[in-house]
Amino acid sequence: MENELTERLRQLWSQDYRSTYERGERALKDWTEARTIRNHYSITMTPHEHLIHAQDIWYDIDQRERYTKENWFYLIQRLNREIDNNYQRKPHLTIQHQVVIEHYDKDTNTLIKPHLHGTLAVPDACHEQFKALLIATRQGVTSINLDALKGDFSTIKSTHLTHIPDEDNLKYWIGYVMKQQLQGDKYEDQQSKQRERYPQDNSLKGFWNANCPR
Numbered sequence: 001m002e003n004e005l006t007e008r009l010r011q012l013w014s015q016d017y018r019s020t021y022e023r024g025e026r027a028l029k030d031w032t033e034a035r036t037i038r039n040h041y042s043i044t045m046t047p048h049e050h051l052i053h054a055q056d057i058w059y060d061i062d063q064r065e066r067y068t069k070e071n072w073f074y075l076i077q078r079l080n081r082e083i084d085n086n087y088q089r090k091p092h093l094t095i096q097h098q099v100v101i102e103h104y105d106k107d108t109n110t111l112i113k114p115h116l117h118g119t120l121a122v123p124d125a126c127h128e129q130f131k132a133l134l135i136a137t138r139q140g141v142t143s144i145n146l147d148a149l150k151g152d153f154s155t156i157k158s159t160h161l162t163h164i165p166d167e168d169n170l171k172y173w174i175g176y177v178m179k180q181q182l183q184g185d186k187y188e189d190q191q192s193k194q195r196e197r198y199p200q201d202n203s204l205k206g207f208w209n210a211n212c213p214r
Contacts, residue, residue: 017172024175028167033096034121039130040164041122042173043099046115047071048157061103064114068101071155072116078151079144082133083126095130096121102180117177119170120161134161 010018028034047068057063080087080095087094099118104111122130135145142161146153164170 020175021172023178024171027174028171037121037123039122039127040170041120042162043118043120044160046157047155049113051155065101068114068116078149082149083129092123092125100177100180117180
């Protein structure tokens with residue numbers, strides 16, 4: 001009865017909303033590290049565009065991907081380390097993450113500056129510590145306080161975070177993020193290369209492999 005009611009409600013949704021929501025629903029089911037975590041945040045990280053041009057990698061998708069990913073791994077490592085220096089041995093004090101890189105304008109399909117969209121899952125045990133590392137940049141926008149972390153973040157232009165209030169919003173956000181991936185043959189090619197290049201990124205295991213319609 002419950003499944004029948006759920007299906008009836010979903011039939012009232014627009015096709016785009018439903019496909020986005022259910023894409024995120026499947027991906028969240030596969031995200032085993034975050035199943036028991038209640039605190040989630042959306043995140044967008046943008047590197048400085050002039051540094052990408054300076055390296056002459058604007059038209060090289062592989063290098064753009066690598067550059068943005070390396071910036072992200074550097075940031076999330078130092079964020080976790082600020083919470084606990086031995087976080088790798090303490091999963092209850094480790095922020096989990098799922099991320100993808102956007103390269104193309106979704107309307108015009110033209111190259112834009114690469115930037116990262118993703119989801120953070122913050123365990124209860126370190127939630128207060130995490131929140132202490134956030135700052136309000138302007139009304140409605142929260143950022144990671146990079147000055148509070150140990151490291152050089154001069155390559156990162158901005159980080160924007162929003163608390164995700166409930167599971168329905170979480171599923172929709174994850175589904176939306178996945179829509180930013182490349183389409184068709186480019187998507188499949190990127191997916192394969194990401195697994196080879198970043199085997200240490202656990203977020204790719206469930207997130208990139210989710211059975212999402214394209």
